[in-house]
Amino acid sequence: MAAALGRVFSALDGDDDGKISAAELRLCMKAALGEELSAEDADDLVASADADGDGLLSLEEFLSLARLETEEEAERCRGLREAFRMYEMQGQGCITPLSLKRMLGKLGSHQDIDECQAMICRFDLNGDGVLSFEEFKVMMDA
Structure with a gap:
């Protein structure tokens, strides 16, 4: 999974500086998924994983964010599974x-x-x- 996420990171890193900015994140979301990500949402997403406070995501920070998102999705799925069992x-x-x-x-x-x-x-x-x-x-x- 880390290798695949590394490739995603490289694709998002438009200027090849080893960091992902909120602007690069917005641009790639629009190009890859056709979805608009507001500047505020992109800034918030970057800030949520920006451990060193430079306003950018390093590969390590990006991987940390991806793990957090995966864990949140797994928790959400567990909750939905419990609700499903009730019905x-x-x-x-x-x-x-x-x-x-x-x-x-x-x-x-x-x-x-x-x-x-x-x-x-x-x-x-x-x-x-x-x-x-x-x-x-x-x-x-x-």
């Missing part, structure tokens, strides 16, 4: 309209089965009538 029915590995109805009822939101089917249908990417964990993650990000 799934008896370890079936999916959320059915009936299991959704039961959990919503426990939470005080009483929906009929047709409403639960409609809620699931909105995020049921493969059309099988239930939500897998991956589909649940998409729903939670919406």
Whole structure:
């Protein structure tokens, strides 16, 4: 993983000075992902891992930031997995309209089965009538 991140670092380091500036980060985000990163967000991201306070990310700082992001994503995934287990029915590995109805009822939101089917249908990417964990993650990000 470190080798791959080293290649990403090199790609982000547009002026080849061994450091990534907030401007380089913004430029690469736009070019690679087509996403705008505000100057403020780029500055905040760099500052969050800038251990030496020079306003730039060295390779070591970049790797530290990547590890932190990976750990945060893993923690988020664990939380989503726990939430998913609350909604799934008896370890079936999916959320059915009936299991959704039961959990919503426990939470005080009483929906009929047709409403639960409609809620699931909105995020049921493969059309099988239930939500897998991956589909649940998409729903939670919406």
